[in-house]
Amino acid sequence: MSVPSASSDTAPSIAVPPGYTLHKENSAQIILPDSNGAFLNPVQEFNRDLSVACITVWSELANEERKRKWDDKKKRRQESAEKMAKKQKDAANTKVSSEKAPVAVVAQEGIPNADLEMDVDDSALVEMPSSTSEKQNKDEYKPHTFTLLEALSATGLRSIRYAKEIPLVRYVIANDLSPEAVETMRKNVELNGLGPQRSGSLARINGGSTAPVSLDVAGANPTEPQNSARPNLGKVRVNEGDACALMYSHRAERSRVDVVDLDPYGTAAPFMDGAVQCVNDGGLLCVTCTDLSVLANTNYPEKCYANYGGVPAKAEYCHEVALRLVLHSISTTAAKYGRFIEPILSLSIDFYVRLFIKVRAAPIEVKKAASKTSLYYICTGCQSFHAQPLGKVVEKVHEATGNTNHLYKTQAGPPISSDCPECGNPFHVAGPMWSGPLHSKEFAVKLLEHIEKDPKKYGTSPRMKGMVTVASEELETPFYFTPTKIASFFHCQSPPLEEIASALLHAGHPISRSHACAGSLKTTATREEVLDVFRNWIKTHPVKMENIKAGSPASRLLAKEPKTDANFKKHAMVSALSGGAKLVRYQQNPTPNWGPAAKAGPSKRKRTRDETSAPSVVTE
Template sequence: MATDSEPGQIVIPEGYTLHTENTARVLLPPENQAFLNPVQEFNRDLSVACIRTWSELLNEEKEAKWRRNQERRAKQAERGPKAKRVKTEDAAKAAAPVTENTQEIASENATESEVPQPAAGPSAKKQPEGAVVQYQPYKSVILEALSASGLRSIRYAKEVPLVKYVIANDLSHSAVEAMKRNVEINGLGGQDASNDEPSDKRTNGTAKPQLGKVRVSEADACALMYNHRADKSRVDVVDLDPYGTAAPFIDAAVQCVNDGGLLCVTCTDLAILATVNYPEKCFSNYGGVPVKAEYCHEAALRLVLHTLSTSASRYGRYIQPLLSLSIDFYVRVFVRVFTVPNEVKKALSKTSTYYVCSGCQAFYEQPLGRVIENVHQPSGNVNLHFKAHTGPPVPNKCLECNSPLHVAGPMWSGPIHDTAFVGKVLDHVEASSNSYGTSARMKGMLTVAKEELGRPFYFTPSRIAGAFHCVCPSLDELASALLNAGHEVSRSHASAGSIKTTASYADVYDIMRCWIKNHPVRTDKIAPNSPAIHLLSKEPKTEANFKHHPKSVTSSSKVKILRYQSNPTPYWGPGKKAGSGPAPASGKRKRGGGDDDE
């Protein structure tokens, strides 16, 4: 691979094409040896923004911890000789049992090495007494287990400031060759050892570590991640973006990421996650059964989060979802992983199965566990007791329409977004709109995710009206009625025209029955055994108020923003799996998208 003598100029070999995305440039071969889907630019833009925001958050946490340690050392220095005498007296008690307080101090000292310290060496010893010690920002190590062309890794290295280096891995030899070529043309390859940082233990131990900003590895993804599961060799970010399911890589990923680190996971197998065509395959991959309802795409997210949670729990770790999105033909989740055994116990109460009505699609939640808090009055300490949950929440048929119920799950039932984190990502995107090619859609999607309620599942007015065989109320009218009744409402990022609410389906159906009083339904046109007859046979328990509410979801913004994706090309989707044949001009089948929505 040769380059021009002029800086920034690249000689493009015959048959190759130069693809530019933001700050990165990659050469694509004529045959489909290293797969690249241009439609996934939104995925890559969103990943850069989330990793950048997370790295700044982690750096703030590291700095706060470093400053606490500095203050502790300063206090010890102020005590001077007195502290030394106390230390001598305490030495006689060295054989005594270790208390909880001493364990905490030992733990703090043990993890102090993780906090960035000033550069050590001869120059550090020559610092004048009383010199101010400056905090050195913490830089993260990113591992992309399935890199293909390397475009994503290159963008991470160039666009995330607090990155030490990126490990770009792939098992395919042709993909590795493409990555090396692309790393070189972006100026991120190896450098002379004298001008770079010392080698890091988190590189692949099977070969001599490379010293570039992007370090290419040719290895099995799981084997590579298992080689990084020791505490000192863990990485800070793991990105899994496979063709199809990420399930085979999750166990290795949750072990090799640092405490407080970030997992970025993509699954494109929505034919398994978001339909009931292959429940046995969904169970084998994700440990749960999918949902057959209009909210199946959110259920797909919750099945993936359930898999991450159960995999992490095996190793005394728990997940904190930061952002979970259903996008086009795939799902993408960003979660932090922490090692706190007591928090692992709470995962039971954040996992549920659901009974889903086959007629009106109402759902009934069955949590697997519950947490009981007992407060010790003299001390104020809170003791947690974990119990199995009572159930079932419903008999064998739907309480509303008398239709059969289907079981779905178990799946994650806790929040799928961290509102504070999403707000920080949104602020970053708004301040750096020119840095992302899909910034308009990012702002729209993040805006909806920030406002989205944490409770499971959503509905659309058209689907509810279809169950009653009545005229459909507008989004504003139904949302206003819910708000006027004292319930909370929001939109869902997963579907255009959707509503999430704290109200139960029984409350929503009561509002619909009030709506029908002013918009009568011709029951003579409905079959006697139809679920709609059961829905219409009940009288509303309260009077609904459809007057416009100021917090109605349809008036949340006066500015038109792109919340739901339009079809980017005539034929698009996950595309064809990388192979030796020629690459298709676009995805393999046409997929429906959302619309430009206010």
């Protein structure tokens, strides 16, 4: 039986039909068939809560940007109208002055030769009508409502929550390939009062029985307004069909949607091409990938390359590598169509990654994609890494005009010799992958404000607050490390996190946590400088050399002398790592043998993961 979320008790109780189970979550309530077809998995309420919050904040920020542009355009129109009015008034005044002056009229036949003075009535002056400016003053900015497409909806729970909880949603297109899932989805949409309405009814009569109104969303025009001649198609519009075909049918500019949500079972790679084409300029792409056995492990490098165009890494920071591989795949896909990506929040969560990405159209920005893409040489022993960017942007200032031109060049390489200078082990190549920022700090701060404004709005708000806080403080530099892992390379006692952090801060290197791993640190220091901190630590906490084999990686690491001394005295900035409060940053596995569940039902298709309970959490 499902465990309702914090606000599920606000929904009215309903009679559950025989053979179905009621599931409540926040504002939504759905019924699930007991036989098959309902795909429910633990811990995914956090995914939906986070998605609702992110899309809400994105829509608010997008409207703020639209309003700024609207205000600027209105201001320009007013200034233009004032200039035109002044110009016409000046021209009229000039005409009045010239006509008021005495005019000598040459004698003609029937007209006496005389000096005449012509007067012009001031009331004849033409003034600019005030109706235009009055109309502009009356006009007020109307918030932009947006359309959302969930390509793989399964039970429809996510789409229902989007429609009910995000204020600016115009309507949601909920799609699935499975007829069983679509049947369940239609029932759930009707149950929540979001289905098609005609003459005040939630259903239409079809041969004496009630049946939901179907919608061919492939032919629908999202920009077409509702009117009396067209029925109300509902706030959640259910479609049965192939997800890629649906998204390709929305490629045309007039039929594009503002948000696309991809939440499949496994990889989202087959759906990325359609998604980046059907989303509007400045729209939001939400992507989930659960195939971390491919993305965060080197067991299937051929599969990772086939899906994402890159090779994974075997290192403790493999979950960040997974994020960057998915971003690389989306970036290269978008670049084919003159589009570029702006990741606003990229999170490694439990057994999957969840990314929120703005997609924009600007061919000039596409040229910078190569400079935000890198191969990485990763040591098989100490996991030191060295970046090999695929391109670079060179700024050249013109001496005569002072204009700055951007030149796009290839990058020299490789960045390192064949063997690791620290431990002597060989390197493996990982990537290519995204080497730019994973998050937008501005967006993360706004998202945090949204969560803190009403903590009871989301059932998993404590964990949301903790993870988004870490993301907002995370350094943009690639990859993290844990003191425990590096201590294992030296076979030494693991130093406290605060002491390592203090030593790096005293050396002038900024630090932060990583949301992807408990006990992790990110820093601008090179791996060599980090290893030197550990070598200084070992001076006061010696290693038993009798346990170190000659010629081993540990012996080579210990043989090197640190180039600088480390100061392990507690730094004042170390307290900022905890934020001064207990936060739910990292989740503890709720049950033994926990992880993604198997697909539901006999049909072979991609389905989303819905769950029945909120996750258990730990504080740090």
